Amino acid sequence: MRETHGNMMDTERRIQEAQQKMAETHAEIMTAQKNIQENLADINEKIKLLEQKDEMLEARRGKDVIAFRAHKVADKSVADNQVFVFTKVVLNEGNGYSSTNGYFTAPISGIYFFNSQLCGMENRYIAYAIVSQGDTRSSGLFMPYKLGTCTSFSGAVRMRIGERAWVTINSNGSPSSDLIYEDSREWNYFSGFLIR
Template sequence: MFFEGGSWHNRMQVAFSAYIASSRSLPTNKKLIIDKTRTNIGNAYSTSNGIFTAPVDGMYAFHWTMTVLKGYHSIIRLQVNGSNKADMYAFARNYPNHYSPSQSYVTELKKGDQVNLYNSGSSGYVYGSYSTFTGYRL
């Protein structure tokens, strides 16, 4: 708790940092499951279903990077409650080995809102541990 403007506020810490454990093809037109976490303060990110569930109302920031093998491409979307909010296009056509684009998105969430990544492009091939999904409460 902290004191601001004459009243006390609850500042629950929420943060996660997840990565794909091993290199693999991405499923086409499906939710991505980023299956390993380095940090999961508040236990709001699930490695079993790839969904972040906001434990409290607030402003949240999300960032994702996908390292795509040469010759593959994907459109990785951030979804909030199933609605597309931000896209990241990964096309490693003219790169020597791979390409690592990233994207960020800041949004207000209500308790229980769900955030996930979704591959709406073709089946890309991503490198494990270099492909990440991070989020935290501001």
């Protein structure tokens, strides 16, 4: 009987120890579960912040893209220092270029790169320029050696919002109606884009 009683006491002690270990394990599991839930809440909060930043970047992405390209001169008989108007607009992201008056108006402040090509009549000098706010930013003198020979010119310009840029020529005494040539292969154009 003593032996049986001793075995029962030993078994009861082991059961109590097992119950104690189970209670400790249960507490550890509950703590781990709480930590996991807190970490998940933190991760979900960070995901929401990243999604908001992504939406903001996506909304901004289209607004910072400023680029245009237009060709086909409205009037080949331009007077000295008259703005060339290029009527066929093939690109106008940011709506900065006007095919009505030939001006590019900066929708946002920044550094812009402009490029233009003019094609001339044979043996007629053309003094060309890209102008911004009345200041010449790129210029040169060109005399086509044959009909339809073209020259291109470019320049980078720092502009504030609302400032304008355009292409113009000086005929250097030649009749202005005899200066510019254009056909289906030789295009006169004006293009530009925001660098930053």
